[in-house]
Amino acid sequence: MKTLIRLALVGLTLLVGTVQAADPLVVTSGTDRATPIAVVPFGWQGGTVLPEDMADIVGNDLRNSGTFQPIPRQNMISLPTRASEIIYRDWKALGAQYVIVGNIQPAGGRLQVQFGVFNVTTEQQVMSGSVGGTPDQLRDMAHYVADQAFEKLTGIRGAFSTRLLYVTAERLGAGTRYTLQRSDYDGARAVTLLQSREPILSPRYSPDGRRIAYVSFEQKRPRIFVQHIDTGRREQITNFEGLNGAPAFSPDGNRLAFVLSKDGNPEIYVMSLGTRQLQRLTNHYAIDTEPFWGADGQTLYFTSDRAGKPQIYKQRLGGGAAERVTFVGNYNANPKLSADEKTLVMIHRQDGYTNFKVAAQDLQRGNLRILSDTSLDESPTVAPNGTMLIYATRQQGRGVLMLVSINGRVRLPLPTAQGEVREPSWSPYLN
Amino acid sequence: MQQDRSPSESYFWPTILAVGLHLVIFAMLFVSFAMTPELPPSKPIVQATLYQLKSQSQATTQTNQKIAGEAKKTAAKQFETEQLEQRKVEQQKIAEAKAAEQKKAEAARKAEAQKAAEQKAAEAKKAEEAKKAEQRKQADIAKKKAEEAAKQKAAEEAKKKAAEEAARKKAAEEAKKKAAAEAAKKKAAEDAKKKAAAEAARKAAEDKKAQALAELLSDTTERQQALADTQGDQVAGSLDDLIISLVSQQWRRPPSARNGMSVEVTIQMLPDGTITNASVTRSSGDSAFDSSAVAAVRNVGRIPEMQELDRATFDRMYRQRRMIFKPEDLDL
Numbered sequence: 001m002k003t004l005i006r007l008a009l010v011g012l013t014l015l016v017g018t019v020q021a022a023d024p025l026v027v028t029s030g031t032d033r034a035t036p037i038a039v040v041p042f043g044w045q046g047g048t049v050l051p052e053d054m055a056d057i058v059g060n061d062l063r064n065s066g067t068f069q070p071i072p073r074q075n076m077i078s079l080p081t082r083a084s085e086i087i088y089r090d091w092k093a094l095g096a097q098y099v100i101v102g103n104i105q106p107a108g109g110r111l112q113v114q115f116g117v118f119n120v121t122t123e124q125q126v127m128s129g130s131v132g133g134t135p136d137q138l139r140d141m142a143h144y145v146a147d148q149a150f151e152k153l154t155g156i157r158g159a160f161s162t163r164l165l166y167v168t169a170e171r172l173g174a175g176t177r178y179t180l181q182r183s184d185y186d187g188a189r190a191v192t193l194l195q196s197r198e199p200i201l202s203p204r205y206s207p208d209g210r211r212i213a214y215v216s217f218e219q220k221r222p223r224i225f226v227q228h229i230d231t232g233r234r235e236q237i238t239n240f241e242g243l244n245g246a247p248a249f250s251p252d253g254n255r256l257a258f259v260l261s262k263d264g265n266p267e268i269y270v271m272s273l274g275t276r277q278l279q280r281l282t283n284h285y286a287i288d289t290e291p292f293w294g295a296d297g298q299t300l301y302f303t304s305d306r307a308g309k310p311q312i313y314k315q316r317l318g319g320g321a322a323e324r325v326t327f328v329g330n331y332n333a334n335p336k337l338s339a340d341e342k343t344l345v346m347i348h349r350q351d352g353y354t355n356f357k358v359a360a361q362d363l364q365r366g367n368l369r370i371l372s373d374t375s376l377d378e379s380p381t382v383a384p385n386g387t388m389l390i391y392a393t394r395q396q397g398r399g400v401l402m403l404v405s406i407n408g409r410v411r412l413p414l415p416t417a418q419g420e421v422r423e424p425s426w427s428p429y430l431n
Numbered sequence: 432m433q434q435d436r437s438p439s440e441s442y443f444w445p446t447i448l449a450v451g452l453h454l455v456i457f458a459m460l461f462v463s464f465a466m467t468p469e470l471p472p473s474k475p476i477v478q479a480t481l482y483q484l485k486s487q488s489q490a491t492t493q494t495n496q497k498i499a500g501e502a503k504k505t506a507a508k509q510f511e512t513e514q515l516e517q518r519k520v521e522q523q524k525i526a527e528a529k530a531a532e533q534k535k536a537e538a539a540r541k542a543e544a545q546k547a548a549e550q551k552a553a554e555a556k557k558a559e560e561a562k563k564a565e566q567r568k569q570a571d572i573a574k575k576k577a578e579e580a581a582k583q584k585a586a587e588e589a590k591k592k593a594a595e596e597a598a599r600k601k602a603a604e605e606a607k608k609k610a611a612a613e614a615a616k617k618k619a620a621e622d623a624k625k626k627a628a629a630e631a632a633r634k635a636a637e638d639k640k641a642q643a644l645a646e647l648l649s650d651t652t653e654r655q656q657a658l659a660d661t662q663g664d665q666v667a668g669s670l671d672d673l674i675i676s677l678v679s680q681q682w683r684r685p686p687s688a689r690n691g692m693s694v695e696v697t698i699q700m701l702p703d704g705t706i707t708n709a710s711v712t713r714s715s716g717d718s719a720f721d722s723s724a725v726a727a728v729r730n731v732g733r734i735p736e737m738q739e740l741d742r743a744t745f746d747r748m749y750r751q752r753r754m755i756f757k758p759e760d761l762d763l
Contacts, residue, residue: 027678027754030683121732130467132467144468154726194479232477369762
């Protein structure tokens with residue numbers, strides 16, 4: 001019996017020992033460097049040269065997210081186009097963590113793309129896929145491949161197939177020509193949606209991505225319009241005295257928030273698009289403008305100078321007082337939220353008079369990070385997956401668009417047409 | 432005489448089967464091909480046309496309805512009629528105070544057009560401030576100069592820092608190399624040791640068999656065991672640090688990551704240091720954050736230093752180990 005008890009005791013000690021030994025390892029810091037990735041030029045079995053370089057587009061997409069660093073093509077030792085051709089040793093030598101290969105084949109006037117993603121460390125295939133389309137959809141197919149690879153590698157849905165709205169202004173003799181443009185998120189393939197001799201402002205997508213709202217001065221006064229992208233059909237939404245501005249679709253797409261000054265000074269209103277019923281949100285002698293909807297469809301964030309300087313506030317539609325959200329800096333305006341509502345992006349001025357920068361604020365803790373390295377920044381707009389943002393700024397006296405990754409690693413100007421470019425607005429997911 | 436079936440008879444069913452299988456595989460080829468996603472055809476886009484109207488909002492609405500080509504809901508109609516009437520009154524008013532109104536509208540439009548990007552009334556304040564700024568030009572220039580100097584200084588400091596970082600990295604790399612060389616040396620020594628140990632272990636095992644249970648539980652054996660454990664733990668402690676540092680170097684946090692979030696990942700390893708599996712055992716609730724931790728472990732791949740460890744300690748501590756990822760270094 002004694003022996004048995006002793007045995008049990010020893011067993012218990014051993015057990016306790018095991019539990020102690022299995023103390024978890026705690027990792028509290030990470031790296032700020034982007035993951036090196038090799039996007040190998042895709043193979044092409046057709047005769048003529050393709051109009052777009054798919055691998056280049058995929059690499060740029062991944063870079064723009066701020067998460068990956070594509071390895072320059074001239075450093076590549078081999079150019080595999082399928083799994084069996086990958087020599088992992090080569091990619092280890094280059095420091096690549098992942099390799100993406102692809103192959104394009106003609107299929108009766110259409111193109112068929114096979115692609116695969118491989119982990120160099122584990123020497124295993126991470127994913128494979130295929131996509132088909134017409135030759136003028138090469139960019140779409142490239143963005144599709146980038147979306148798939150990005151989601152597989154990061155767990156975040158890719159937003160490279162999304163689109164951008166922006167306004168251009170071009171001097172033409174005595175007047176100015178304003179156009180409303182829609183392009184890929186990276187500025188490529190711009191299409192004109194509207195042209196006018198008078199200013200166009202504040203374009204915004206509806207949540208389903210099929211309609212847009214904007215302010216047009218075509219009647220010499222600011223009025224809000226809604227336009228269907230596919231058909232070009234448009235509808236005038238407001239015709240109130242004074243300022244009609246800053247439209248924003250509600251998350252369900254059925255209501256439009258905007259600013260009216262018909263009662264003396266700018267206040268925020270919400271209109272039901274079905275019944276055209278108008279509801280007033282703010283009532284303050286200060287300026288209230290730039291409404292942005294919270295995901296619940298009941299909260300509106302907006303800019304107000306009720307405390308003397310412009311700051312960001314939020315207020316519920318059902319009533320209740322406005323609650324101040326920003327406290328750092330002497331100017332915070334143009335609020336935009338990330339989809340997870342963790343991060344508030346805005347135009348921020350720490351001090352002084354002209355130093356307007358894009359900044360991100362954590363909504364739970366309140367700490368703030370400056371994202372742009374330019375000044376005179378305006379109109380930030382966040383990608384639906386929250387990894388990138390685009391804003392308007394001035395370079396050499398000209399309005400341009402800049403793309404920044406939310407982690408601040410990537411900052412680059414978007415290629416856009418001549419003239420002034422401003423008022424960018426990111427689409428929701430469109431696929 | 433059953434064995435003496437004709438060859439054609441004995442191959443009949445296998446042939447049918449083989450042909451059938453080929454057909455099925457051939458058919459599946461088309462199924463998988465058909466499952467390849469096809470991008471929807473790109474839709475043509477129709478550019479909208481501006482209304483050919485100056486200020487007649489009545490006509491605007493009518494044209495609008497024509498373009499829309501659809502009957503409005505009664506409520507909307509009612510609302511619109513009301514609006515139309517209102518607008519008529521407004522227009523009369525406008526006609527009466529036309530000159531003043533036009534002037535006002537023109538001024539407003541000019542101001543708004545110029546500052547097209549902002550369209551905020553707050554902009555007026557900015558302008559005022561800018562004026563003020565000009566008044567304080569002298570002061571500003573001095574300030575700017577100071578800022579520039581500060582910037583330069585910051586840049587220089589950053590450079591210095593980078594240089595320091597590089598030096599540190601180099602040192603670290605050298606240390607690593609040294610460690611690797613040392614490890615190799617140690618390994619050789621240890622191999623010899625291990626052989627001896629194995630021999631000893633074999634002997635001990637034999638001895639053990641011979642010894643009584645009471646003796647196995649005797650104080651001396653226990654103490655020896657404890658001693659061996661602590662030695663193993665010491666090596667293990669430095670391996671803990673090594674694993675943490677290797678994984679940290681691979682850990683790239685998503686934008687949704689925040690200080691204080693936490694995910695538990697359980698890793699599995701082979702005695703040669705190969706990480707065979709990493710899986711989330713307690714989620715942070717944020718899938719991107721969870722994935723980043725799993726990827727960090729996977730991308731370490733293999734930790735050869737694990738071979739330094741004796742088998743018992745390895746089995747006890749590393750064959751399966753929990754890791755907690757809890758960032759403290761993020762700035763948001």
